[in-house]
Amino acid sequence: xxxxxxxxxxxxxxxxxxxxxxxxxxxxxxxxxxxxxxxxxxxxxxxxxxxxxxxxxxxxxxxxxxxxxxxxxxxxxxxxxxxxxxxxxxxxxxxxxxxxxxxxxxxxxxxxxxxxxxxxxxxxxxxxxxxxxxxxxxxxxxxxxxxxxxxxxxxxxx
Numbered sequence: 001x002x003x004x005x006x007x008x009x010x011x012x013x014x015x016x017x018x019x020x021x022x023x024x025x026x027x028x029x030x031x032x033x034x035x036x037x038x039x040x041x042x043x044x045x046x047x048x049x050x051x052x053x054x055x056x057x058x059x060x061x062x063x064x065x066x067x068x069x070x071x072x073x074x075x076x077x078x079x080x081x082x083x084x085x086x087x088x089x090x091x092x093x094x095x096x097x098x099x100x101x102x103x104x105x106x107x108x109x110x111x112x113x114x115x116x117x118x119x120x121x122x123x124x125x126x127x128x129x130x131x132x133x134x135x136x137x138x139x140x141x142x143x144x145x146x147x148x149x150x151x152x153x154x155x156x157x158x
Contacts, residue, residue, distance in 0.1 A: 004151055005030045006144055007068065007107040009115050012038030016111055018054070019141040025057040029148055032060040032105070034068045065119060072105060086115060086123035087147055089137050095127040100151040111140050
């Protein structure tokens with residue numbers, strides 16, 4: 001287990017959220033859901049996508065980005081907030097060039113709209129996954145899994 005967290009900003013597709021939380025359970029990563037979500041988190045599609053794995057992941061739920069930010073500040077150590085690493089197609093830095101740290105929070109935006117400016121402004125780092133020319137984006141669950149895997153590879157190598 002690591003102290004890595006995957007945060008979902010206002011997820012709007014239950015199947016993607018369920019898949020990301022299932023991945024968190026399998027990889028030993030905790031999760032945070034920043035509301036409002038575009039579906040009830042008790043929704044049967046959400047539970048079906050996450051299957052029984054949702055019972056094996058720690059999920060912190062936050063009613064708003066402001067509430068999430070307060071939690072992030074309080075959950076840090078030595079009066080320091082945990083780093084917020086936003087995955088975004090707008091970023092210039094590659095996720096491969098990041099030096100991941102224990103306590104990092106990887107944040108993905110809404111499937112339909114990404115993350116708003118206030119979230120971009122709050123991020124300590126904004127990272128992208130390099131893709132072939134002409135490609136817009138990966139599925140958010142796939143992108144989250146790619147970056148979580150690299151972060152875990154680095155953290156476990158230390």
